[in-house]
Amino acid sequence: MTTLSDDEQFIVRTVRQFVDKDVKPVVRELEHADTYPEALIERMKELGIFGLAVPEEYGGTPVSTPCYVLITEELARGWMSLAGAMGGHTVVCKLLLKFGTPEQKQHYLPRMATGEVRATMALTEPGGGSDLQAMRTVARKSADGYVVNGSKTWITNSRRSRLIALLCKTDPDARPAHQGISILLAEHGPGLTVSRDLPKLGYKGVESCELSFEDYRAPLAAVLGGVEGHGFAQMMSGLETGRLQVAARALGVGRAALEDSLAYAQSRESFGKPIWQHQSIGNYLADMATSLSAARQLTLHAAREADAGRRVDMEAGMAKLFASETAMQIALTAVRIHGGYGYSTEFDVERYFRDAPLMIVGEGTNEIQRNVIVRQLIARGGLEP
Incomplete structure (x- = not known):
C-alpha cells in the first residue's frame, strides 16, 4: 500500500x-440477475463512501486521491458496478467543490456526503461519442431560467x-x-425523461440510461459557478x-482475476502437480502480477501529482490507458488459466472478462487517451524524468 496515514x-x-464479508457472497447472484444492489449501496452510504471528496465542513470524510484510488480498487475487486455507483458522484462533488458558488455547495454537498443525494454526469450524446464539442443539447436562456432540449446516452446511475451535471450548449453560436x-x-422533473435502461455486456446491476430533455426548465442559478461558458474546461x-x-x-477487476487465478492454479492439478508449477501457467501468473503492479504504480503516481496541484490530464490518461488494457489482458489470461471453467457462469472469471472492456471505452476511449497523451508530450517538450 502507498504511504497513507493511519486513518x-x-x-x-x-x-x-x-467487500469480503458483504459483497463477494452475493455478487454472482445479483450480477446474473442484473439486480440493483440496494442493500450494498445503503451499506456504502453508512461507510461514508459517497462523502470521500466532500470536506468535513459539509459533513464529508475527505481522503487523499491515492486513498480514493485504493478504495475504488477494493470496491471493483468485489464488483466493478459498485465502484461505478460512486464514480460519477465523486466527480460531481469535486466539480461543485472547485467551481460551485457558495450557495450551490451549501445546497448540495451536505446531502451528497451522506448519499441522500447521489449525482451523475451527462456528457455523451447518441451521435457524438467522444466529440463533446459537437453536442446538440441546448439550454436557451429565458427570463426566468433555461429551457433545455436534447438527449444524452450511456448515463450511469x-x-x-x-x-x-448536464453538459450542454448555452450559446450554440459561440466560436x-x-x-x-x-x-x-x-434535477429530475417535468421535461426530463429517463427513456430506457441500455442492455449491456457487463457492468450489471447499476443502470446506464438514455435521457431525453424536452422543454426541461432549469433556474438561472443552475449554471455551475454562476457564469456561462466555462463548462467544457470545468468538465x-x-x-x-x-x-x-x-x-x-480496472485495477480492481485485474486484481480479482489475478487472485482467483492464483487460488485456482494452486488447487487444480494436472499431470500429478498443481498447474502453477507448469511453466506456461507460472509465466502467465508472473506476467499478470507484474503488469498489475505497474498499472497500480502508474495510477498512484497520477493521484499523487493531482494532490500536489499539478495538471494531470496526461498522467491520468496514461493510467487509464495502461490499467484498462492491463485489466483486459489479465481477464483473458484468467480465462485461459481456468480452462473450461473460465467460460462457465459458475465462476467469476467470466464476469471479469465482460466487465473489463468498459474501462477501455468508458470516460473517453483509449484512442482518445492516446490523443491527450501525445498532445501533452508535444506541449511539455517530451516526457519529464
Whole structure:
C-alpha cells in the first residue's frame, strides 16, 4: 500500500472487509440477475463512501486521491458496478467543490456526503461519442431560467441519481464551440425523461440510461459557478478525477482475476502437480502480477501529482490507458488459466472478462487517451524524468 496515514489505511481496510464479508457472497447472484444492489449501496452510504471528496465542513470524510484510488480498487475487486455507483458522484462533488458558488455547495454537498443525494454526469450524446464539442443539447436562456432540449446516452446511475451535471450548449453560436458550453445542475422533473435502461455486456446491476430533455426548465442559478461558458474546461478538469477512478476500477477487476487465478492454479492439478508449477501457467501468473503492479504504480503516481496541484490530464490518461488494457489482458489470461471453467457462469472469471472492456471505452476511449497523451508530450517538450 502507498504511504497513507493511519486513518486512511483503516478506511481502505474497512472497505476491503466490506467487500469480503458483504459483497463477494452475493455478487454472482445479483450480477446474473442484473439486480440493483440496494442493500450494498445503503451499506456504502453508512461507510461514508459517497462523502470521500466532500470536506468535513459539509459533513464529508475527505481522503487523499491515492486513498480514493485504493478504495475504488477494493470496491471493483468485489464488483466493478459498485465502484461505478460512486464514480460519477465523486466527480460531481469535486466539480461543485472547485467551481460551485457558495450557495450551490451549501445546497448540495451536505446531502451528497451522506448519499441522500447521489449525482451523475451527462456528457455523451447518441451521435457524438467522444466529440463533446459537437453536442446538440441546448439550454436557451429565458427570463426566468433555461429551457433545455436534447438527449444524452450511456448515463450511469441516471435513474436513481437526484442530481445530474448536464453538459450542454448555452450559446450554440459561440466560436470556438467550447466557449458556448456550460454545466447545468439538473434535477429530475417535468421535461426530463429517463427513456430506457441500455442492455449491456457487463457492468450489471447499476443502470446506464438514455435521457431525453424536452422543454426541461432549469433556474438561472443552475449554471455551475454562476457564469456561462466555462463548462467544457470545468468538465475536462473533472474528467482527470474520472479517469483516475476508471483506472482504479480496472485495477480492481485485474486484481480479482489475478487472485482467483492464483487460488485456482494452486488447487487444480494436472499431470500429478498443481498447474502453477507448469511453466506456461507460472509465466502467465508472473506476467499478470507484474503488469498489475505497474498499472497500480502508474495510477498512484497520477493521484499523487493531482494532490500536489499539478495538471494531470496526461498522467491520468496514461493510467487509464495502461490499467484498462492491463485489466483486459489479465481477464483473458484468467480465462485461459481456468480452462473450461473460465467460460462457465459458475465462476467469476467470466464476469471479469465482460466487465473489463468498459474501462477501455468508458470516460473517453483509449484512442482518445492516446490523443491527450501525445498532445501533452508535444506541449511539455517530451516526457519529464
